[in-house]
């Protein structure tokens with residue numbers, strides 16, 4: 011059984027999830043069903059991935075009871091604002107074909123638009139109405155988190171951020187830990203770039219009799235972060251899920267973190283705008 015984390019607003023979040031970006035159409039549905047069959051119970055989507063219908067359909071096809079699956083979706087930049095967020099949620103819920111969403115995130119803060127606090131207030135209303143179980147954010151900096159907490163009195167349950175050995179985000183993870191915010195790691199494998207080919211990762215994999223990708227995902231788990239790797243292949247999905255049977259040493263974790271070189275692309279939350 012996969013370990014669970016208790017969110018600051020109550021629900022239990024699986025310690026590793028499945029990213030669905032780019033999984034669309036019939037092939038996408040099949041990949042998501044296969045992830046569920048491999049044991050994944052946390053699915054990550056977004057209105058902007060244009061695959062919420064596929065996610066909902068995969069859940070129904072899998073035959074797994076709805077309440078055993080933790081569904082996350084995200085609100086896009088074009089829908090910031092209280093009323094807009096309420097409507098956007100309805101659009102996502104209709105796409106998914108679900109009664110409720112487990113975790114609803116603000117996809118990007120868009121500080122220039124300056125509506126993320128109002129947007130978060132709408133999410134709190136959705137939680138109050140029982141349509142959302144947990145409320146969180148994505149790509150928020152420490153300053154944006156502090157402002158949301160100060161102005162609403164509520165600490166987001168999750169901040170989903172870019173996190174991988176090239177960008178370990180030590181300071182922000184410490185802030186999350188102090189405030190009981192769960193860190194979720196997006197692009198946890200650095201989107202398939204060269205991390206798994208690093209000699210340090212390969213040596214650790216050999217020492218533990220696992221694959222380099224499993225070493226990277228285990229590194230996330232031991233940092234206390236929840237990685238959400240995406241894979242279209244059933245074989246790689248199983249490989250990515252099987253990271254709870256070995257333990258990295260502190261020195262191994264530190265050597266993986268020392269691969270830091272920066273963000274994968276220019277996804278700086280202070281300037282990146284996705285609508």
Ligand SMILES: NC(=O)c1ccc[n+]([C@@H]2O[C@H](COP(=O)([O-])OP(=O)(O)OC[C@H]3O[C@@H](n4cnc5c(N)ncnc54)[C@H](OP(=O)(O)O)[C@@H]3O)[C@@H](O)[C@H]2O)c1
Pocket residue numbers: 028029030031032054055117148149170171195196197198199200201202223238239240241242243246247249250
């Ligand atoms: N909140 C945000 O702003 C944000 C931004 C980006 C992503 N996300 C979320 O994070 C999820 C994961 O990030 P991501 O999709 O960008 O990147 P990722 O999970 O780091 O990497 C995915 C890539 O790695 C390959 N891969 C997966 N497992 C592998 C394995 N065992 N061996 C070799 N290659 C493997 C995949 O190819 P195959 O499919 O061919 O296996 C795919 O090309 C997304 O799907 C999305 O849900 C959120």
